[in-house]
Amino acid sequence: MTDTAADVSVGSDNARTPSRRSLLAVGGAGLALGAAAAGGAVAVTRTGDDPQPVADSGDAVSFHGAHQAGIATAVQDRLHFASFDVKTDDRDEFVQLLKDWTKAASRMTEGHAVGEGAYGGLPEAPPDDTGEALGLKPSRLTLTIGFGPSLFEKFGLADRRPEALVDLPKFPGDNLDKARSDGDLCIQACADDPQVAVHAIRNLARIGFGKVAVRWSQLGFGKTSSTTPDAQTPRNLMGFKDGTRNIAGTEKARLDEHVWVDAKDTDANSSWMTGGSYLVARRIRMNIETWDRTSLQEQEDVFGRDKGEGAPVGKAKERDEPFLKAMKPDAHVRLAHPDSNAGATILRRGYSFTDGTDGLGRLEAGLFFLAYQKDVRKGFIRVQRNLSRSDALNEYIQHVSSAVFAVPPGVRDSGDWWGRALFSKEA
Amino acid sequence: MRAVRLTVVTAAATAATLAAVTGCTQKSDAKSGGDHVVEVTATDDKCDVSKTEFPAGHVELSIENKGSKVTEVYVLFPDDRIVSERENIGPGTKQKLTAEVKAGSYEIACKPGMKGDGIRQKVTVTGGKAVKRDARLDKAVAAYRTYAQEQADETLPKVTTFTDAVRKGDLKAAQAAYAPSRIGWERTEPVAESFGDIDPKVDVRADGLEEGQDPKTDWTGWHRLEKALWQDKKIGAREKELATQLDKDLKDWQTRVGKADITPTSMANGAKELLDEVATGKVTGEEERYSHTDLVDFKANVEGAEKAYDLLKPVAAENDAALTKELDKQFAALDTLLDKYRKDKTSYEFTSYDKVGKADRKELSDAVNALAEPLSKLAAAVVVK
Numbered sequence: 001m002t003d004t005a006a007d008v009s010v011g012s013d014n015a016r017t018p019s020r021r022s023l024l025a026v027g028g029a030g031l032a033l034g035a036a037a038a039g040g041a042v043a044v045t046r047t048g049d050d051p052q053p054v055a056d057s058g059d060a061v062s063f064h065g066a067h068q069a070g071i072a073t074a075v076q077d078r079l080h081f082a083s084f085d086v087k088t089d090d091r092d093e094f095v096q097l098l099k100d101w102t103k104a105a106s107r108m109t110e111g112h113a114v115g116e117g118a119y120g121g122l123p124e125a126p127p128d129d130t131g132e133a134l135g136l137k138p139s140r141l142t143l144t145i146g147f148g149p150s151l152f153e154k155f156g157l158a159d160r161r162p163e164a165l166v167d168l169p170k171f172p173g174d175n176l177d178k179a180r181s182d183g184d185l186c187i188q189a190c191a192d193d194p195q196v197a198v199h200a201i202r203n204l205a206r207i208g209f210g211k212v213a214v215r216w217s218q219l220g221f222g223k224t225s226s227t228t229p230d231a232q233t234p235r236n237l238m239g240f241k242d243g244t245r246n247i248a249g250t251e252k253a254r255l256d257e258h259v260w261v262d263a264k265d266t267d268a269n270s271s272w273m274t275g276g277s278y279l280v281a282r283r284i285r286m287n288i289e290t291w292d293r294t295s296l297q298e299q300e301d302v303f304g305r306d307k308g309e310g311a312p313v314g315k316a317k318e319r320d321e322p323f324l325k326a327m328k329p330d331a332h333v334r335l336a337h338p339d340s341n342a343g344a345t346i347l348r349r350g351y352s353f354t355d356g357t358d359g360l361g362r363l364e365a366g367l368f369f370l371a372y373q374k375d376v377r378k379g380f381i382r383v384q385r386n387l388s389r390s391d392a393l394n395e396y397i398q399h400v401s402s403a404v405f406a407v408p409p410g411v412r413d414s415g416d417w418w419g420r421a422l423f424s425k426e427a
Numbered sequence: 428m429r430a431v432r433l434t435v436v437t438a439a440a441t442a443a444t445l446a447a448v449t450g451c452t453q454k455s456d457a458k459s460g461g462d463h464v465v466e467v468t469a470t471d472d473k474c475d476v477s478k479t480e481f482p483a484g485h486v487e488l489s490i491e492n493k494g495s496k497v498t499e500v501y502v503l504f505p506d507d508r509i510v511s512e513r514e515n516i517g518p519g520t521k522q523k524l525t526a527e528v529k530a531g532s533y534e535i536a537c538k539p540g541m542k543g544d545g546i547r548q549k550v551t552v553t554g555g556k557a558v559k560r561d562a563r564l565d566k567a568v569a570a571y572r573t574y575a576q577e578q579a580d581e582t583l584p585k586v587t588t589f590t591d592a593v594r595k596g597d598l599k600a601a602q603a604a605y606a607p608s609r610i611g612w613e614r615t616e617p618v619a620e621s622f623g624d625i626d627p628k629v630d631v632r633a634d635g636l637e638e639g640q641d642p643k644t645d646w647t648g649w650h651r652l653e654k655a656l657w658q659d660k661k662i663g664a665r666e667k668e669l670a671t672q673l674d675k676d677l678k679d680w681q682t683r684v685g686k687a688d689i690t691p692t693s694m695a696n697g698a699k700e701l702l703d704e705v706a707t708g709k710v711t712g713e714e715e716r717y718s719h720t721d722l723v724d725f726k727a728n729v730e731g732a733e734k735a736y737d738l739l740k741p742v743a744a745e746n747d748a749a750l751t752k753e754l755d756k757q758f759a760a761l762d763t764l765l766d767k768y769r770k771d772k773t774s775y776e777f778t779s780y781d782k783v784g785k786a787d788r789k790e791l792s793d794a795v796n797a798l799a800e801p802l803s804k805l806a807a808a809v810v811v812k
Contacts, residue, residue: 085793087793087797122806122807122810124692124695124696124806124807124810125803125804125806125807126803126804179785179786206800209796209797209799209800209801210753210757210796210797210798210800210801211797213789213793213796213797
């Protein structure tokens with residue numbers, strides 16, 4: 001317990017001041033740079049493995065903007081994704097929650113504690129903030145909200161549901177667990193420090209008790225795709241680089257074409273989505289053990305890339321333009337490529353997950369797939385139809401949960417809030 | 428385990444109640460070492476105070492434990508009622524304790540090892556005026572004390588019905604009398620648990636036993652009998668002994684319950700703790716794993732919480748109207764939800780919890796969270812002006 005009320009003199013802000021841990025991290029970066037100057041050869045091998053300079057990983061990502069952070073933002077290392085059911089039928093109460101959430105989210109992404117902080121308040125009441133992120137850097141935390149199709153059945157919003165927010169069709173091979181699929185809304189927390197991401201969802205869930213309830217959630221690690229063109233594509237749990245051709249956060253033209261909803265894509269009822277995007281979340285379980293018993297040749301055939309460099313079949317470098325016809329007809333890369341899907345391109349920012357073992361001793365692991373696109377029909381559905389039918393990878397994976405969300409545009413400034421354009425009566 | 432936690436909460440709450448009533452949590456007397464600061468040096472056999480006379484109002488005890496044992500320090504009224512207390516002061520540590528005191532005689536007590544009556548020092552508080560406690564809160568505490576006593580008084584005959592059936596070897600009658608015999612206890616559990624020694628005798632579950640304790644000899648109380656009645660379906664000599672032991676232990680509860688330390692904030696946090704009991708034991712079906720009568724306990728816990736809340740509500744509503752509005756709503760929602768599991772709203776016959784599916788348990792859990800979160804803010808609403 002903390003001291004009695006009398007000797008509390010600390011401000012209530014509970015900001016995360018630079019901690020010993022983060023100072024060490026900065027020091028580490030300095031040492032690495034020193035090594036680079038002293039011995040070039042060593043430094044070159046190192047840089048390939050370090051997608052971000054160490055010091056950058058503690059920075060804050062701006063919460064405000066035309067688009068929500070956490071979509072085109074350079075992918076962070078960790079994820080905590082939560083889907084919620086709405087428990088209230090009071091529109092005003094729900095709107096107040098969105099405002100409270102927005103405020104808390106903007107504070108947390110700046111590295112501040114929620115509300116009055118984690119300590120220094122009344123001793124007999126629980127603190128506003130749970131406190132486990134105190135002393136940690138902002139860690140590039142982004143918080144991104146999405147609204148599920150079922151939300152539009154509530155609060156008289158049925159006519160505001162965008163046409164592009166379709167229910168996903170049943171794909172061959174799906175084995176979906178309803179208890180961890182769907183949801184009225186979701187919040188995606190990404191950060192370079194897992195504690196920061198978990199803290200964010202935990203505090204938002206707490207603020208939401210009584211108004212919303214967590215339906216399911218997923219932790220992720222080791223980003224499996226890159227939205228920074230200069231970095232090496234990270235590997236998935238199958239040991240392969242996947243998503244090399246992903247849209248980079250810096251490719252404005254491709255983002256405008258494939259990811260951000262434009263005013264001309266909307267009508268009077270869905271104009272609130274301008275500047276937003278659509279998110280598909282799929283928990284894809286991998287049959288890790290059988291994959292690991294598969295010959296290297298088959299593994300490489302399944303993906304259509306080599307395992308070492310990640311180069312497409314017949315090419316030398318991972319970013320070389322793939323020659324699809326050189327791949328087997330059921331190769332994953334070939335079937336997922338825009339050229340095999342009438343140009344369909346999605347922004348992927350999935351994460352690996354491992355939830356221990358499954359009771360049969362098998363690793364309960366796989367890919368938590370997250371994809372953003374301008375229109376789910378022309379994006380994920382198009383690609384997944386192709387994959388679910390023919391992909392050689394299907395023997396080693398199974399889609400076990402699924403959800404789709406309309407991700408509204410960004411929060412413009414401190415007076416704006418998540419979902420304002422959808423919920424404001426005048427909008 | 429819970430009992431200890433409650434005591435700590437109570438202690439902090441007591442200190443804060445008095446400090447916060449006047450909102451004087453930021454007094455800087457401590458640093459200047461003014462009239463209002465009393466230095467207390469505690470050792471294993473001494474309790475030295477820097478002054479034995481000080482002016483009324485805000486008083487701060489600056490405590491240093493120079494002894495080898497964990498100690499606690501009290502400010503007591505002449506009749507031993509607690510003005511303010513601070514527990515768990517470890518050897519070599521310093522702590523502060525604040526109190527709002529009126530003129531009169533008091534005692535400061537240190538309790539090395541946190542046992543016994545403590546080493547006492549008489550002190551005199553002179554002149555000045557201290558802020559009066561809200562009489563409505565004193566009334567609420569008195570009413571809750573009466574409620575706790577009534578629950579114990581009404582429970583004892585129901586316990587006898589249960590234990591008589593066990594002693595007669597009547598399995599069916601004992602099963603029927605089991606859940607009703609627990610209702611009064613479950614309604615006021617935090618008060619009962621605050622004694623520390625009764626709860627482990629009457630309400631412990633098999634997994635609550637410590638390493639080295641033998642379930643055959645050391646496991647006593649309701650849940651041991653529950654296992655005999657539902658899992659083993661046998662009543663033997665040992666069960667009859669245990670029934671008589673349960674009578675005895677609960678009589679002890681009945682005689683002591685009226686003397687428990689109760690404050691407005693301990694009532695409020697006790698209400699929240701009743702919901703915590705539901706969240707950790709009942710919603711999961713762990714509490715009544717053999718009889719599956721969890722929903723009876725669930726209901727009783729909620730009723731007990733609601734009672735404490737109702738008594739505090741007049742003050743809480745003044746300080747935080749939004750909170751009491753939310754609590755009214757969430758209590759009603761949970762009560763409505765629970766009613767789905769009983770045919771007759773006047774009876775305590777609830778659906779057997781093993782018949783409650785996963786999705787329904789989630790719904791119950793969501794409703795408990797929806798109530799417990801705002802309920803955790805009730806204590807603040809009865810101290811803040």
